[in-house]
Amino acid sequence: MTTVAIVRCEDYEPKRVEDAVRQALDLLGGLGRVVRPGQKVLLKPNLLRAAPPERAVTTHPTIIRAAVAAVREAGAIAWVGDSPGGVQWNVTDRVLEESGVGPAAKEAGAEIKDFDAGATDIIECPDATVLKKFALARAVREADIVVSLGKLKTHCQTLYSGAVKNLLGCLPGGGKIRVHQLAPKARQLWAAFLDIYAVVRPRLALIDGVLGMEGEGPSHGKVRHLGLLIASEDSVAADAVACRIIGYPPKAVALLKQAEERGLGTGDLAKIEVVGLPVEEAAVSDFVRPSNFAFEVIPGFLMKLIGRGVSVEPEIVQELCKKCGLCQRSCPADAIERHEGLVIDQARCVRCFCCHELCPHDAIALKRSWFIRLYDYMRHKRKRRRDKADAPHS
Ligand code: SF4
Ligand code: SF4
Incomplete structure (x- = not known):
């Protein structure tokens, strides 16, 4: 049985976030289950574009700060890295600054990895469904552990964005646009995201659902208070539970079925044990869905x-x-x-x-x-x- 932890976190007051992150990790057996002292842990936030934290476009800086603190407490080295959306080289500094993620990460003692400025590796995956060859930020491969710090949002094409989709940012610059060229439909896109997931293999997912986004996400939707953190060692299972919380029927998000079929994660809620807050208590019935x-x-x-x-x-x-x-x-x-x-x-x-x-x-x-x-x-x-x-x- 795969475990997913749901924890209440009503707002981004730093101490409350720190306690909630700790509680979520403890419910999964503690960070020590995943991270060993001395390891390099890459924390991958959602840094889609330059927007202040209250717009709920990016993972909130207090979540980053709490995650960095937890990693350092475990005796490991924390990195925070991403490549923002679209074909925009040289914008990472601005996105880090405006989202508050950069200052929070540095203050907490993490090293910033700008994927667009760093080296890349060409990854060949003959067995992949869509992405048989793609460029991946070298920092992703150099890290011993990757943690997906996704943001719970709607998405105009894939309907949902959380832990798995967040990994698209591991492809620097225009690599992300090429994914859209190869996979123009939502189902193909999820297959491509799973190709990336199969390579990156994050050991942990922590989804920021304190303020999520509903409607026409992931960038221009409405901010929606949910007051939740969702964590799991299986990013697919974390996404499955997040989709259940926002009232999506399981078949709506192709990720869940495809991940099960490919043996990459648990998308079937019947095989997931939820610990912490019961999913029925976390669920909302009026989450606004995207137009498509x-x-x-x-x-x-x-x-x-x-x-x-x-x-x-x-x-x-x-x-x-x-x-x-x-x-x-x-x-x-x-x-x-x-x-x-x-x-x-x-x-x-x-x-x-x-x-x-x-x-x-x-x-x-x-x-x-x-x-x-x-x-x-x-x-x-x-x-x-x-x-x-x-x-x-x-
Ligand atoms: S639509 Fe937006 S992104 Fe496109 S040119 Fe106008 S302002 Fe720029
Ligand atoms: S393909 Fe259509 S939806 Fe996509 S970026 Fe171009 S104009 Fe926009």
Whole structure:
């Protein structure tokens, strides 16, 4: 049986976070089960883009500080490293600074590893499903232990982002965009993430779900207070429990089934023992899903029938666009053209939503088709009816 720990942590008050991280690790048998004195432990936060901690885009600095302290207490050497999203070299310092992760890591005694500035190794995996060859940050291989410090968020393409998806940042710079080119659909993308997971093999996952993100995550959704930390030696199991907490049906996130089939982790909740806070107490019923949720849950035959009625398209809001060109440089399908302003060629767009994820000015909107709007309306109506029926009668 795989174990996942859930711990309450209502806010980011440093002492509360430190206690909660310690409690989560103790519930799993202590950090000493995983980390030996003298080992190099790479803590991999989610540093998607430059955003202040209260936006819930990145793993919170107090979590980093507490994790570094725990590693050092175990007598090991702490590294904190990542490569932010998109094709953006030389931005790691700014992301570290704005997210607060850099100062927190340094103050706690960790060494920063900027994957974009460091050396890379070419990894060949003939048995991989999608990524048979890719460049990996050398620091990932040099570390004795990798810990995924993911952030609990929705994701416009894969629906969910937590511990496993977080490892995409182990690929420096444009390597991440190449993954989107090779895997344009959510299912293929999860297969690619599992290819990375199979190489990186984090020994521990700790998901920051104190403030998560709902709606159009992982960058422009709404901040959602959950007050939780989720930890496991199996990142897939940690993600499975996180998905259960936010009310996703297990089949919605392809990661869980694929990981089971490939023997890379436990995605089946029936095989997971939850310790600490019971999952029913941690669960929320009103977590707002991303617009494209319907794609993953509507049966294929119905999708064919409805055709273009089921679509979510990225659209550049010209009044907000600063013409920085980041979306254009990061688009894996070369679908963004510069005329007077920037315009998306919808015929070429593969709906990866990298542009939406990375735009620093909230200038990419998601245009939902009539069916998606109807689907969301029906869901909310059903929920309101359920809430009314559940409400205590006075
Ligand atoms: S849409 Fe956003 S990322 Fe793209 S050019 Fe405009 S401001 Fe930059
Ligand atoms: S336009 Fe945006 S959503 Fe479409 S392929 Fe390019 S980055 Fe992806």
